[in-house]
Amino acid sequence: MKKKKAVFIVLIVLLLGVFGYSAYLLGDYYLGVYRSDKCTAQAAEFVHVRPGTEAGQSGTSKTPKKPKDPRLPAEDPEPEGIDVDFEGLWKINGDIIAWIYSPDSPISYPIVQSDDNEYYLRRLLDGSWNTSGTLFLDYRCPSDFTGVNNIVYGHNMKSGGMFGSLTRYQSQSYYNDHPVMYLATPSQLYRVELFVGCTVNAEDNIYDPAASLETIQKMMRRSNFTPNHTIELDGPVLTMSTCSYSFENARYLVMGKLVPID
Numbered sequence: 001m002k003k004k005k006a007v008f009i010v011l012i013v014l015l016l017g018v019f020g021y022s023a024y025l026l027g028d029y030y031l032g033v034y035r036s037d038k039c040t041a042q043a044a045e046f047v048h049v050r051p052g053t054e055a056g057q058s059g060t061s062k063t064p065k066k067p068k069d070p071r072l073p074a075e076d077p078e079p080e081g082i083d084v085d086f087e088g089l090w091k092i093n094g095d096i097i098a099w100i101y102s103p104d105s106p107i108s109y110p111i112v113q114s115d116d117n118e119y120y121l122r123r124l125l126d127g128s129w130n131t132s133g134t135l136f137l138d139y140r141c142p143s144d145f146t147g148v149n150n151i152v153y154g155h156n157m158k159s160g161g162m163f164g165s166l167t168r169y170q171s172q173s174y175y176n177d178h179p180v181m182y183l184a185t186p187s188q189l190y191r192v193e194l195f196v197g198c199t200v201n202a203e204d205n206i207y208d209p210a211a212s213l214e215t216i217q218k219m220m221r222r223s224n225f226t227p228n229h230t231i232e233l234d235g236p237v238l239t240m241s242t243c244s245y246s247f248e249n250a251r252y253l254v255m256g257k258l259v260p261i262d
Helices: 002-044 086-092 166-170 172-177 213-221
Strands: 047-049 082-084 096-101 108-112 149-153 180-184 189-201 237-243 250-261
Touching (some): 002 086, 047 096, 082 180, 166 172, 166 189, 166 250, 180 250, 189 213, 213 250
Antiparallel strands (some): 047 082, 189 250
């Protein structure tokens, strides 16, 4: 009887230990998410979404538009996109090179670049250690996004943050509602016309900043969605990469053509 009681007590202690450790991990995760969101919110104060920015396939914005000034010529429409105060952002972190924004989605983040692809994998803008990390451009790519294949990495967060929403592009309907994103750099604003969403191996040739046209076209043939218009591959491409759990070492990509907005 005493032996059974001792075994029961040991089991209770073990269960309490497992529960306590799980609670610690869960709390630590959400604390990390909170700190990441707070850091992003601080940076977002330097970003303004223009009233004319689209939010879906219909081409109409879900953000109310300001009434047009009757003094402006009729042929001068409200421009789309975002306005970013990079001088203000650089006071937070000098490694910030761009801001990416996807209307009506969780994606609205700064993009940084360092001398390697490791530093910001587990660090926030303030340099603090955090599993959320920060979106970063491959160190091999030009910082002004004028390369052939501009690769940006971000974590697939369970909270939906960072690039946690990219895998939703496995659905045609999600693409239909979110066909474009916007990328602002200190010298240029781009409309990102999405044309690929697919799962690849982390060692795929698409992770080459000088990826060939053939490699990009291969991604198009594997895409989970079909673009709503023909995409001419005659300019820089943005490749956004996040983890996928389809198989070992899997990644999910969303690719778009960078179209300058004047």
